[in-house]
Amino acid sequence: MQVFIAQILNGLSIGSVYVLLVTGFNLLLLVAMIIHFSYPQVVVFSMYIIWLVLKMTNNNLLLGILAGVSSAVLFNFISAPLFQKIMKNREEVDINATMVLSMAIGWIITDVLSHAFNNGLPIQFPEEITGSRPLFRIGLISILPGQVWALSIGIIVVSGFFILLYKTKAGRAFRAIAEDPAGARLVGIPLVKTGFQSYALSGVLGGLTAVLLAMLFHSASPGLGEQVSHKVLAVSIVAGLGNLTGGLVVGLALGILEALVQGYISGNWSNAIAFVVMLIVIMVKPKGLFGMKV
Amino acid sequence: MELNRTLVDEKKTPMLRVEELSVSYGQIHALEKVSIEVYPHEIVVLIGANGAGKTTLLSSILGVKAPTSGNVFFEGKKIDRVPVDRNVREGICLVPEGRGVFASMSVLDNLLLGAHHNLVNKDKNLARVYEWFPILKKRKDQVAKTLSGGERQMLAIARALMSAPKLIMVDEPSIGLAPIIVNDIFDILVMLNKEGYTVLLSEQNAFKALKCAHRGYVLETGTIALSGTSSLLLNDPGVKAAYLGA
Numbered sequence: 001m002q003v004f005i006a007q008i009l010n011g012l013s014i015g016s017v018y019v020l021l022v023t024g025f026n027l028l029l030l031v032a033m034i035i036h037f038s039y040p041q042v043v044v045f046s047m048y049i050i051w052l053v054l055k056m057t058n059n060n061l062l063l064g065i066l067a068g069v070s071s072a073v074l075f076n077f078i079s080a081p082l083f084q085k086i087m088k089n090r091e092e093v094d095i096n097a098t099m100v101l102s103m104a105i106g107w108i109i110t111d112v113l114s115h116a117f118n119n120g121l122p123i124q125f126p127e128e129i130t131g132s133r134p135l136f137r138i139g140l141i142s143i144l145p146g147q148v149w150a151l152s153i154g155i156i157v158v159s160g161f162f163i164l165l166y167k168t169k170a171g172r173a174f175r176a177i178a179e180d181p182a183g184a185r186l187v188g189i190p191l192v193k194t195g196f197q198s199y200a201l202s203g204v205l206g207g208l209t210a211v212l213l214a215m216l217f218h219s220a221s222p223g224l225g226e227q228v229s230h231k232v233l234a235v236s237i238v239a240g241l242g243n244l245t246g247g248l249v250v251g252l253a254l255g256i257l258e259a260l261v262q263g264y265i266s267g268n269w270s271n272a273i274a275f276v277v278m279l280i281v282i283m284v285k286p287k288g289l290f291g292m293k294v
Numbered sequence: 295m296e297l298n299r300t301l302v303d304e305k306k307t308p309m310l311r312v313e314e315l316s317v318s319y320g321q322i323h324a325l326e327k328v329s330i331e332v333y334p335h336e337i338v339v340l341i342g343a344n345g346a347g348k349t350t351l352l353s354s355i356l357g358v359k360a361p362t363s364g365n366v367f368f369e370g371k372k373i374d375r376v377p378v379d380r381n382v383r384e385g386i387c388l389v390p391e392g393r394g395v396f397a398s399m400s401v402l403d404n405l406l407l408g409a410h411h412n413l414v415n416k417d418k419n420l421a422r423v424y425e426w427f428p429i430l431k432k433r434k435d436q437v438a439k440t441l442s443g444g445e446r447q448m449l450a451i452a453r454a455l456m457s458a459p460k461l462i463m464v465d466e467p468s469i470g471l472a473p474i475i476v477n478d479i480f481d482i483l484v485m486l487n488k489e490g491y492t493v494l495l496s497e498q499n500a501f502k503a504l505k506c507a508h509r510g511y512v513l514e515t516g517t518i519a520l521s522g523t524s525s526l527l528l529n530d531p532g533v534k535a536a537y538l539g540a
């Protein structure tokens with residue numbers, strides 16, 4: 001029972017990271033109309049920025065978090081015009097072209113991280129962000145502050161996002177564009193401006209996710225982004241491409257599944273088992289569990 | 295003398311002036327040198343068969359489709375090549391063919407989308423729209439896909455009104471609606487016109503449209519074949535034969 005509770009908690013906290021990543025990915029897909037499957041690489045890039053700023057400021061946590069979030073937003077804004085240009089050139093959304101661009105961005109980040117930071121060695125986050133001692137122990141199990149923080153921040157950010165989506169002017173415009181871009185344009189919603197708002201928001205989500213990842217994993221390596229991006233793409237497809245609620249459910253479910261496999265079978269098999277389960281789901285429901293929204 | 299001139303000018307100044315507008319989709323020339331004018335407080339109807347170019351003309355006026363040549367002036371300002379959201383802000387709106395409501399969103403969300411650039415006045419505009427369309431108030435929290443065809447058309451019109459427009463363009467509102475409902479919709483357009491809105495309407499349902507419009511243009515394969523007051527068009531033998539089933 002103790003293992004079970006601990007692994008559920010673990011699963012929820014890593015699951016909330018998946019949820020945030022899938023949400024950011026879906027947002028870009030729905031509103032900016034780009035398939036940015038290297039979005040998790042951008043998040044890992046922000047983890048490196050947080051690490052760097054913590055090192056430079058003698059572990060000033062606030063500055064670190066601020067730098068992480070702004071770097072993700074900035075990165076999105078820099079890459080946005082490239083995506084927009086592709087779409088302008090072809091006069092319509094071109095999923096294939098945006099995928100190639102996203103892939104290029106992913107590899108550039110991975111290469112930069114492997115050569116320009118810490119000699120390509122994995123980076124370790126300081127105790128200031130991960131927490132040093134377990135909050136409490138029950139038998140064999142210890143709950144780390146990072147986990148609790150990650151879970152709480154995850155819940156707050158995800159609820160904040162859904163409130164924004166359903167209760168604000170920008171959120172309404174996001175949903176309208178997601179349902180019918182041409183119709184949204186007709187009623188006077190500025191597509192380019194709203195697209196940029198979605199870049200900014202997915203940047204904020206990405207930066208916060210970087211903070212959560214640092215709290216949970218305590219370390220990062222140049223290859224982390226690629227690993228995570230496979231999972232995020234899989235989650236979004238299994239949930240139903242562009243389905244935000246689906247992403248929420250499936251992201252949490254994947255986190256819990258992985259944690260349970262790690263707790264009861266073996267950590268070495270959690271990725272393989274997670275993908276086998278997702279493979280089965282997608283074979284039964286090719287459009288995803290919750291249906292596509294694009 | 296000076297004052298007199300401006301008064302006369304103002305009377306003669308159309309709200310909307312489309313000047314020799316040509317629009318094409320690749321090789322297809324959808325509009326060829328089309329010129330129309332709409333004066334303040336008028337209801338003007340564009341009559342034309344399927345494929346005549348009605349939708350193309352209305353969406354080019356709004357700025358959705360850039361023309362290959364010609365000009366569009368709204369209140370004296372040139373507006374072709376101005377982005378759609380700017381034109382909506384300036385007071386032009388389009389109720390699209392097939393209603394174009396956001397089916398998965400609530401009625402209220404649909405209405406607020408119409409007021410996207412104008413949310414400061416949303417309460418005032420909502421109150422007015424609810425007064426004109428009480429059914430929408432009753433259904434405000436329902437998702438739009440649960441509405442009937444007539445209710446959707448009302449929602450599309452109401453959403454357009456939320457943008458505080460001066461010119462309302464309505465693209466074939468009667469399509470797919472029962473005759474009784476069509477009458478209601480035209481009554482609404484006449485009522486809105488009496489409230490001070492200027493209306494540019496496109497229709498295949500020529501008889502009913504001409505009955506409520508002041509003037510009309512007949513569009514045939516991308517060119518204006520005929521224009522004049524509604525009574526003139528209703529009595530024109532060509533129009534009678536082609537559009538009124540007489």
Ligand SMILES: Nc1ncnc2c1ncn2[C@@H]1O[C@H](COP(=O)(O)OP(=O)(O)O)[C@@H](O)[C@H]1O
Binds near residue numbers: 323349
């Ligand atoms: N998106 C499009 N691509 C190519 N041709 C189009 C497009 N839209 C309309 N057309 C063509 O332009 C002409 C006018 O169409 P349209 O403006 O929709 O007419 P109407 O609204 O009067 O039925 C038709 O010949 C139609 O086939």
Ligand SMILES: [Mg+2]
Binds near residue numbers: 348350
């Ligand atoms: Mg049409």
